[in-house]
Amino acid sequence: MTRQTTAELTATPRETGRGTEIRLESVTKDYGLTTPAVDDISLTIEPGEFMTLLGPSGSGKTTTLNLIAGFETLTAGTISLDGADVSDVPPHRRNLGMLFQNYALFPHMTIAQNVAYPLRQRKVGKQEIARKVAEVLELVQLTGRDDTHPSKLSGGQQQRVALARAIVFEPKALLLDEPLGALDRNLRAALQTEIRRIHREVGSTFVFVTHDQEEAMNLADRIALFNSGRIEQVGTPQQLYAEPETLFTARFLGDSNVFELGRTALGSVVWEGESWAVDPATVSAHPGVPSGCAIVVRPEDVEVAGGRDAVPAGANAVRATVRDVEYMGAYRTLLLTIGERGLFGRARISALRGDYAIGDDVVMWWRPRSQRIVAA
Amino acid sequence: MSSRKIRWSSWLPLVPALALLTGILLVPLGGTFVRSVSSPDLTLANYEHLFTDGVTMTVLGRTALTAAVVTLAALLLGYPYAYLMTRVSPRARGILLVVVLIPFWTSVMARNFAWIIILQDGGPVQSAFELIGVDDVVLYGTNAGVTIAMTQVMLPFMVLPLFSTLGSIDRKLLLAARGLGSSPTAAFWKVFWPLSRGGVMAGVMLVFTLSLGFYVTPALLGSPQQSLVAQLLAQRTTLLLDFAAAGALGMVVLVITLGLVVWANRVGGTVSAIGVVATSQPKDR
Amino acid sequence: MSTPVRTRRRPDTIDPIPWWLKVVGGLVIAFFILPTLFVIPMSFSSATTFQFPPPGFSLRLYENFFTNPIWLDSLGNSFLVASLTALLATTVGTAAAVALSGLDGRLARLVRTVLMVPIVSPAIVVAVAVYISFLGWRLTGTVTGYVLAHTAIAVPYVLVSVTGALGGFDQRLLKAAASLGASPLKSFVQVTMPLISRGILTGGIFAFIVSFDEVVIALFLRSPLFQTMPVQMYNSVTVEIDPTISAASSLMVVAVTIIFILPQLLRGRAGSRREPRP
Numbered sequence: 059m060t061r062q063t064t065a066e067l068t069a070t071p072r073e074t075g076r077g078t079e080i081r082l083e084s085v086t087k088d089y090g091l092t093t094p095a096v097d098d099i100s101l102t103i104e105p106g107e108f109m110t111l112l113g114p115s116g117s118g119k120t121t122t123l124n125l126i127a128g129f130e131t132l133t134a135g136t137i138s139l140d141g142a143d144v145s146d147v148p149p150h151r152r153n154l155g156m157l158f159q160n161y162a163l164f165p166h167m168t169i170a171q172n173v174a175y176p177l178r179q180r181k182v183g184k185q186e187i188a189r190k191v192a193e194v195l196e197l198v199q200l201t202g203r204d205d206t207h208p209s210k211l212s213g214g215q216q217q218r219v220a221l222a223r224a225i226v227f228e229p230k231a232l233l234l235d236e237p238l239g240a241l242d243r244n245l246r247a248a249l250q251t252e253i254r255r256i257h258r259e260v261g262s263t264f265v266f267v268t269h270d271q272e273e274a275m276n277l278a279d280r281i282a283l284f285n286s287g288r289i290e291q292v293g294t295p296q297q298l299y300a301e302p303e304t305l306f307t308a309r310f311l312g313d314s315n316v317f318e319l320g321r322t323a324l325g326s327v328v329w330e331g332e333s334w335a336v337d338p339a340t341v342s343a344h345p346g347v348p349s350g351c352a353i354v355v356r357p358e359d360v361e362v363a364g365g366r367d368a369v370p371a372g373a374n375a376v377r378a379t380v381r382d383v384e385y386m387g388a389y390r391t392l393l394l395t396i397g398e399r400g401l402f403g404r405a406r407i408s409a410l411r412g413d414y415a416i417g418d419d420v421v422m423w424w425r426p427r428s429q430r431i432v433a434a
Numbered sequence: 435m436s437s438r439k440i441r442w443s444s445w446l447p448l449v450p451a452l453a454l455l456t457g458i459l460l461v462p463l464g465g466t467f468v469r470s471v472s473s474p475d476l477t478l479a480n481y482e483h484l485f486t487d488g489v490t491m492t493v494l495g496r497t498a499l500t501a502a503v504v505t506l507a508a509l510l511l512g513y514p515y516a517y518l519m520t521r522v523s524p525r526a527r528g529i530l531l532v533v534v535l536i537p538f539w540t541s542v543m544a545r546n547f548a549w550i551i552i553l554q555d556g557g558p559v560q561s562a563f564e565l566i567g568v569d570d571v572v573l574y575g576t577n578a579g580v581t582i583a584m585t586q587v588m589l590p591f592m593v594l595p596l597f598s599t600l601g602s603i604d605r606k607l608l609l610a611a612r613g614l615g616s617s618p619t620a621a622f623w624k625v626f627w628p629l630s631r632g633g634v635m636a637g638v639m640l641v642f643t644l645s646l647g648f649y650v651t652p653a654l655l656g657s658p659q660q661s662l663v664a665q666l667l668a669q670r671t672t673l674l675l676d677f678a679a680a681g682a683l684g685m686v687v688l689v690i691t692l693g694l695v696v697w698a699n700r701v702g703g704t705v706s707a708i709g710v711v712a713t714s715q716p717k718d719r
Numbered sequence: 720m721s722t723p724v725r726t727r728r729r730p731d732t733i734d735p736i737p738w739w740l741k742v743v744g745g746l747v748i749a750f751f752i753l754p755t756l757f758v759i760p761m762s763f764s765s766a767t768t769f770q771f772p773p774p775g776f777s778l779r780l781y782e783n784f785f786t787n788p789i790w791l792d793s794l795g796n797s798f799l800v801a802s803l804t805a806l807l808a809t810t811v812g813t814a815a816a817v818a819l820s821g822l823d824g825r826l827a828r829l830v831r832t833v834l835m836v837p838i839v840s841p842a843i844v845v846a847v848a849v850y851i852s853f854l855g856w857r858l859t860g861t862v863t864g865y866v867l868a869h870t871a872i873a874v875p876y877v878l879v880s881v882t883g884a885l886g887g888f889d890q891r892l893l894k895a896a897a898s899l900g901a902s903p904l905k906s907f908v909q910v911t912m913p914l915i916s917r918g919i920l921t922g923g924i925f926a927f928i929v930s931f932d933e934v935v936i937a938l939f940l941r942s943p944l945f946q947t948m949p950v951q952m953y954n955s956v957t958v959e960i961d962p963t964i965s966a967a968s969s970l971m972v973v974a975v976t977i978i979f980i981l982p983q984l985l986r987g988r989a990g991s992r993r994e995p996r997p
Contacts, residue, residue, distance in 0.1 A: 129894055149897040150906075156898035162891045166913045174900035175909075222900065233898075443903075444821055451834055451874055458871035459845065460722035462852035469851075511747050518744040521736050525971060530744070532980070538753050539975045541932050544968030545953040548754045550956060551761055551771045551965075558757070558771060587751055647841020654956060664843040670845045672939070681851075684844040695839045704869050 068122070078140050078230035078263050080126060085135035087121050094133070095121045097287035103231075106139075108257050108264045112274040112282030114310070120235060121324055122284070123267045127233050139230055150179075155224035157237040161216040163208035169195070170204035173265050176227040189357050193225040195219075196423050197256060214245045221256065231263035238273065239387040250276050277410030303342040305434045308354040315360060315377075315396075315403045316420075317353040320434055327353065327431075330397045334374040342433070352434040359428035360405035362392060362414065364420045375423035378403060380414050394422060450532065463688070480682035490666065490683065493582035495664040500652075501645035505592075507585045510643050512592035516633075519593075522602045531597075538590040546654050549583040550574065553655065567591055575657040584651050591644060593639040599633025639698035643691045663687055724913060738842065755972060761965035764848050769962055790963060793951035800947060804869040804930035809923040812877025819878075820885040822847045826863030835879075844936040845872070850939035860942025867938065869930035876929055884918020924978065944980040947976065 080103040088094040096118040098218060103109045111119040124345070128149035136145050144152055150198040155176075164170050169281045170191055195201050198218040208216055217237055224232055234253070238246045254277060257264050268274050274281050275295040283290040283298060283306075289299055289309045302308035305316065317329045327334050362378075369375045378394040392414055394403040405422055414420065472481050484490040519530045537545065552558050553574040563571040573579035603626060611621035649664035656662065661669070667687065670680035757771065762780055764773030779915035784790050819831055837845070849868050850859065858864030888911065912919070934949040941950045948967065955961035 127894075127898060129897070148902075149894075150900050150902050153900070154898060156895065158891055158895060160889070160891060162889070164892060164895075164910055175896075175901075178899035220895075227900065266961035317760065444818060446816035447814035448830060450811040451878075452830070454811060454867070454871050454874065455834060455837070458849065458867050459840075462848035463845075465852055466848040471993045482979070511743075511750065514740055514743040515747040518736070518740050521740075530748075533748050533751050536976055537755055539754055539928060539978075541949065541952075541968065541971040541975065542934055543932075543949045543964075544758055544971050545755050547952065547956060547964055547968050551769055552754055554769060556770070586754060589747070591749065643839065643841075643988050647843050649843045649846075650953075654953075664841070667843050667847055668939075671850065677851050680847055684847050687841055688844045691841050691844075692836075705960065 064102050070273070077107075077261060079103065079105045080231060080263060080265065081138045081141075082126070083136045083138075085122070085125060085137060086133045087118075087125055087130055087134040094287050096380075099289055100135075100288075101282055101289060101292065103265060105261060106252075106261050106263055108266065108277060108279040110266045110268060110274040110281045111284060112268060112271060112281050113277075113290075115269055116296070119267050119269075119282075119284040119286035119289040123233050123235055123265060127154055127156055128263065133174060149224075152258065153227075153230050155227070155229035155232040157217070157220055157232065157234040159236045161208070161213075161220045161240075163216055163220055163223070165208055168205050168207055169200070170210075172208065172219060172224045173226055175223060180227060190226055191222075194222040197225075198222045198252070213241050214249060217241065217249060218252070219243050221253070225256070225260055227264070228260075229262070231265060234266040236263065236268055237266075238268075246273070250410065253277065259346035275311070285310075301342065302354060302430060302432055305352050305354065305432050308430065308432055312358050313355065313404055315355045315405075317355075317401070319353060319431075329353070329376070330399070332374070332376050333432045334429075335372065335426040336431065337429075340427060340429055341431045350434045351431055353429065354430045354432055355424050357391065357404040357406040358424050360403075360407075360424050362405050362407055362412070363423060364412070366421055369421055371424045373423040373425055374429065375421050378420055378422045380416055380418045380420060383414060384417060385409075392420075394420070396422070459623050461705075461714055466677075466681040467685055469678050470685055473678040480678050480685075482677060484682060486688065489531055493661060493663050493666050494686075495533070496660070497646060500577060500584070500662060501642050503581050504584045504588055504645045505580070505638055505642045508588050508592040509638060511585070511636070512589055512637060513630075516593050516596035519597050520603075520605075534539055534590045534593050537586075542587070542650055545587060546583065546651055549579070549586075549651075549655055553583070558577045574655060577656065577660050580652050580656045580662075583655050584645060584648060587651060588641045588645060591640040594634040595636035595640065596630070599636070600630050603629045639694060643694050646691055720778045724856075724927045747924070758965050758968040758972060761865065761962070764962060764965065768960065769965075776847055780963050783963045784966040784970070787963070790948075790967065792952060793946055795950045796945060797948040798868060800865040801927045801931040802860070803866045804873055805923045805927040807866060808873035808926035808930075809878050809919060812874040813881050813919055815874070816878050816881035816885060817907065819886075821890070828914050831878075835875050838875045842872075846936040847938045849936060852954070853940060859940050860945045864940050865930075865937065865945075869933055870926075871904040871928035872933070872936070876925035877919075880922035880925060881915060881918045884915040884921075889912055925985060928975070928978075933962075939995065 067367055081102045082099055083100045085096060085101075087096040099118075099122065111122060113119045114230055121130060123334045125132060128144070128147060132145050136143050138144060139152070139154075151407055164175065167175065173194060174187045177190060182190070191204075191367060192201070195204070198221050200215060200218050200222065203211070203215075208219065210423055211219065220237070237253075241249065250273060253264075253266075266274075266277060278295055280292060281298055282292045285306050290310075291303050293301075293310075298307055299311050302311070307312045308316070310339055317328055319329060327336055361373075363369050365373075366375065378396045381395050382393040384391040384393070388409055389406055390409055392407065394404045395401070396403045404424065449567050471478060473480075479493070486545050496528050515530070515534075519527050522530065554560075555572065555574060557574070559573060560571050563569070573582065607629075608621050611625045612618060616624060647664055648662070649668065652662040653665055656665070658665070663683070664687075667680055670683065674680075741855040760773060761769070761771060763776045763778065764770070765775035765779060767775055815834060819827055853859045853864050853868070856864075858867070866978055892910050892914075893903075893906050896910045897903070901909060932949060933947075934953060937947045937950045938953060942949070946954075952964045955964040955967075
């Protein structure tokens with residue numbers, strides 16, 4: 059069991075003692091540009107939860123984090139911590155730890171002085187400071203470098219120091235602003251594990267901003283997916299991947315085959331002459347949504363057959379041509395060209411199932427329950 | 435509400451600087467202007483006098499000419515020097531820079547006094563000329579002497595902005611031009627000189643405007659009969675106590691100077707060059 | 720044997736520094752340095768005039784400088800005014816530079832330009848205007864008057880030098896400090912100040928020298944009871960024909976040279992000390 063569920067944490071918030079609820083109500087930040095940077099967002103982050111704000115750049119996720127931290131002022135709405143409105147509280151009185159992409163360690167202070175800094179601001183006694191600094195440096199596995207200056211450390215080590223500094227004063231929550239963005243791949247993976255471990259050990263609320271969907275999936279209890287200043291969908295990584303509500307969500311998290319339908323009646327749908335069955339349980343979108351809807355099928359839910367007769371009854375199917383084959387060991391990915399307009403598609407099939415070559419005409423099919431109908 | 439509060443507080447630290455500038459500089463200068471158009475009565479008479487008194491225009495012309503000569507001399511000496519600075523090794527460049535900066539920082543009075551010694555009757559310059567058979571060369575108390583001394587005092591204002599501009603020009607362009615068949619001279623005029631114009635502009639503007647309002651050197655080395663505008667201004671203020679007339683003249687000098695600065699800044703980013711100079715010097719203040 | 724010599728020489732010959740450029744450079748160096756050096760032999764002169772070369776040598780001028788109350792008082796006054804100016808201008812200028820570094824837009828740019836006005840205004844015009852106003856405010860001949868006037872013209876130098884230092888300062892550190900619980904004032908003192916201290920120090924030294932060396936405004940603000948050293952030097956040339964000025968000048972030349980070279984030496988040593996640490 060690597061992941062604590064939010065239910066477990068909310069059940070005993072007082073015992074872990076450090077989980078804080080962060081509530082955003084109708085939060086708006088408008089710089090006076092054509093559209094607000096953050097547009098009427100409401101979101102409740104549970105005590106002790108690991109919440110990831112995910113989205114492309116310019117989607118408002120970083121602005122939202124800065125609003126929580128107090129570095130930006132609200133245009134409208136309120137932000138409260140454990141029920142107390144902090145909208146007008148300056149950042150240094152919010153008692154929130156923060157981790158930055160560039161580490162933001164004080165270059166003129168040693169590692170120990172950096173970590174002691176927030177404790178000094180809080181007038182903690184000297185011995186207490188020494189004890190806590192040692193304790194937290196051990197937690198981030200960086201002992202014995204107390205008197206080193208930050209510039210002498212590697213990027214990964216610097217971020218560990220920054221992490222130690224951000225949690226040593228037991229803040230109400232930890233805000234992480236793309237903290238792994240400047241690190242290389244291997245180090246990222248190692249620090250992701252580290253951050254999860256520390257989240258488990260301190261039990262505090264973490265709010266993590268990233269544009270990397272893989273990182274978000276690895277880390278988060280829940281993901282809030284941002285798009286153009288609004289929240290597209292909130293849910294566990296599982297929910298967002300398996301039950302996307304919008305086309306944006308489906309496309310942002312993982313690969314998808316997307317068949318746009320326009321406005322359509324549900325029951326059965328028709329796409330380029332192919333008539334497909336619909337399972338009501340897979341419908342996220344209202345059939346009447348103005349922008350129409352789309353069918354989304356994940357590549358791993360797609361099967362490929364040589365002809366129509368090999369497709370089982372009740373499955374939805376469409377003609378396609380193999381454009382390329384990527385071998386990935388146990389499975390292979392077929393890149394497909396679908397239908398008359400040459401739609402781009404993908405199927406991930408077991409390496410044991412037949413041998414397809416570039417140029418082969420095939421039929422791709424899937425069960426109606428493994429497709430999703432989402433708002434486009 | 436809260437956003438406005440934060441904006442205000444971030445402007446707050448500027449208040450002392452702006453208050454000081456206003457109280458010590460803008461209010462006196464404003465007062466000078468008001469006095470110049472309202473005393474003895476509300477007319478432009480004080481300004482008309484500048485054109486009709488037969489002295490002011492002559493002095494202004496002489497000042498402009500002196501400033502122009504000083505500027506030209508400083509450019510002719512400063513450009514090759516700044517160019518040399520960009521060509522030599524970093525170590526030699528450091529020495530050349532210190533050579534500019536030390537006299538620059540040395541007391542204005544000490545340097546002007548040195549020129550008095552050198553140019554005085556019977557001083558080293560006169561003796562040197564006598565050695566080559568030219569007798570009675572008198573530079574002390576003449577505009578020629580003032581010009582020579584001013585050129586030396588002003589030279590750093592030419593060299594520093596030039597150095598910062600010339601140093602940023604890619605010399606490979608010159609070599610490329612020569613590779614394409616230009617002579618060294620042609621390559622210089624076609625490639626290097628046009629690229630250095632920003633620095634030339636900044637240096638010329640700085641030296642010229644500073645020379646226009648220069649007081650100490652002409653007052654010490656020049657003669658009252660050949661006075662420059664700064665001396666005239668001082669004289670009208672402290673000897674004649676004609677504050678209104680002096681104010682009118684001061685306004686004219688100020689407007690000409692600031693006008694030139696603004697114009698030069700339009701033509702080629704000079705305020706940044708002033709920044710370059712300001713961090714290396716504080717002279718004739 | 721000859722091959723390495725030739726390969727080493729070759730880069731020089733493609734793009735050599737012309738000989739005449741070196742000659743011009745040498746002449747300009749002489750023009751920069753030689754004139755000022757004349758004050759040093761003069762300062763050991765035994766004459767009571769500005770005669771050069773000196774008819775004989777003595778330490779009389781230095782003795783006079785260090786015993787004559789007129790010279791000593793004006794030196795003391797200059798130190799007092801310059802120290803107070805440096806203190807005030809550094810405080811005011813640093814505050815302005817820090818505020819401007821966090822601001823953007825047309826108004827901030829305008830303020831920055833306006834604050835540079837004292838550098839480009841002719842000293843004589845400023846001196847006359849300040850003199851007339853200070854007469855009315857009874858500030859001529861007072862320490863307050865000198866310090867205020869000198870601070871007004873010294874602030875731009877601090878502004879430029881601190882702004883330069885702030886260019887290398889990572890503003891995100893202030894966000895970090897705030898998130899760790901430091902108020903804006905505390906984060907300025909604990910984070911910004913230590914990291915831009917060199918710029919502040921440089922600005923302070925600039926301000927000190929601007930004031931210590933200022934003649935034009937000082938000439939107008941002087942009173943029989945209070946005058947600064949540059950004014951006394953001016954008097955000794957125009958009124959008194961007192962060669963003690965050459966001792967004063969020599970001392971100032973030496974002092975400025977030391978002030979100027981010292982930071983470079985210190986920087987060099989500090990750099991070499993930091994480098995070899997593992």
